[in-house]
Amino acid sequence: MISVDYKDKRPIYEQLAVNITAMALSGELKPDEQLPSVRQLAVQLKINPNTIAKAYAELERRGVTYTVAGKGSFINSDLSSAAKAQQSAAENNFTEAVMQARLCGIEKSRLLEMIGEAYDTDK
Amino acid sequence: MISVDYKDKRPIYEQLAVNITAMALSGELKPDEQLPSVRQLAVQLKINPNTIAKAYAELERRGVTYTVAGKGSFINSDLSSAAKAQQSAAENNFTEAVMQARLCGIEKSRLLEMIGEAYDTDK
Amino acid sequence: MISVDYKDKRPIYEQLAVNITAMALSGELKPDEQLPSVRQLAVQLKINPNTIAKAYAELERRGVTYTVAGKGSFINSDLSSAAKAQQSAAENNFTEAVMQARLCGIEKSRLLEMIGEAYDTDK
C-alpha cells in the first residue's frame, strides 16, 4: 500500500508522488482507477490533507493522474509521458553516477562487474 | 578555480566542500597546502563567511583537511580515508542508479552502451 | 450525441450547457424539440442527475431552452438572444486573444496567416 517513511529526507509529498507513480507504472494501480480521496488518505497515513493534496497536484502535473474537482483523482490511461520522463531521469542519473565513479578512480571493469550484480538482484 | 553555482539546488557549503575535495583528490591542491582564508574566499566568491566556514568544517569532518587554530586550513597528506569514503559513496550511488534504471525497464545492454559513452567523455 | 470529457477542466454542467447550445444553434436540435429528461440523460451519461439539472437550469437562464413544469425542457424557437450573446462573447474572446498575442510579440501577419488555417479547418 501507499506508505511514508519519516526518516527519508525527501519531503512527504515527494515520497507519495514517487510511490504512486511507481504503482501506476507497475500496473498495481490501473488506468482510470480512483486514488483514495485526499481526506481519506490523510486520515489513514495520519498526515495533513494539504500535504496529500500537494502530492496529488504534483502527480497531475507530471501526467500520472488526472483530477476532477468534486470527484477525485484518477490514474491516467496514457502513462507514456510519465514513463519517458522517468526513464530519461534514470538515464541522466546513471550517466552522472558513471562520471562520478570515474572521477573517484573506479575502473570501468569494476562498473561492469557491479552492473552484473546489481541488475540481477532481487529487490 | 573554486566556484559556486547559485542555480544548483545543493547548498553552497556542500558545493564548496565537493569542489575542494575533488581538487584535493585530483592533486590540484597538494598535501599540506593551505586553503585560502575564510575571509579571503568569502570576498572572492562574494559569499557569506559563515558559509565558507561551514564548508571548511565539513571538509575537516570528512578528513580532507586539518585545521590549525589561528593559522588556517590545510589539505591532509593522507586522503585515503576520504578517497575510500568517496569511492564507497560513488559505488552505492551507481548501484542505486542501476536498480532504478532496471525498474524503469532500461535494458542491461543499454546501460553497458551508456557506460561506454559516459566513461570516455571529457568533462 | 451529447458527451462529456472528465479530463476537461470545465465543470461538467458547463460542458453540457455549451454542447447543447451548440447543437441548438447548428440546428441539430430543432425549435420546440424536447431535451432528454434529466433522469434519462443522467443514466445515459452516468452522471449525477443534479448536474444535468444544473445544466438545464443554466440553459434556461441563457435563453436557449424553456421549461414546462412536469413536462420537460424544450429548445427555444427564438434563439437570437442566445446567438447574440454567444457572438458577443466570441468577439470579446477573439479581441482578448489578439491583444494577448500582440503582447507576446506575435506579428500581425502571423495572425492573419493563422486565421486562414483555423477558419478553414474541418473540425
Place this chain on the structure above:
Amino acid sequence: MISVDYKDKRPIYEQLAVNITAMALSGELKPDEQLPSVRQLAVQLKINPNTIAKAYAELERRGVTYTVAGKGSFINSDLSSAAKAQQSAAENNFTEAVMQARLCGIEKSRLLEMIGEAYDTDK
C-alpha cells in the same frame, strides 16, 4: 508594481505568477534581479506568505525565475523557454477563438476587421 485583483476569478497565486512573468518578459524586471521576499510581499499585498510562496514556486516551475533557498528568488537570465511557452499558449488561444467565432457564424472578414482594431489599440 505587483498587484492583485480580488474580483478576478483566477486564483491569487496565478495572477501573481502571470504579472511577474509579464514584468520579466517586458524587461521591467531584469535578469538576476531579486524578487521581493515572500514575507515582504505578503505584508505589502496583505496576503498570506504561503500564497506568495505558491506563486514563486509556480514561476520557478515555469522557468521564469530560479530560487536559492535561504537567499531568495531571482529572475532567470534565459527566458526563452518561458517566452516560447507563452507564445505557444497565445497561438492556441487565438486558434481556439477563431474556431469559436466561426461556429458562431462570424464572418472571416469581420475577424480581419477586428484584428485591425485590436492589434493597434493602445492598452
Place this chain on the structure above:
DNA sequence: GTGGTCTAGACCACG
C-alpha cells in the same frame, strides 16, 4: 462527498 484555494502559525536548513 470531492478537490482547490487561502489563512495562520510553526519548524527547519541555509546564508
Place this chain on the structure above:
DNA sequence: GTGGTCTAGACCACC
C-alpha cells in the same frame, strides 16, 4: 534574514 515543508482549520464550487 531567506525559502521549503508541514499542520490546522476554513470556505468555495462542483458532484
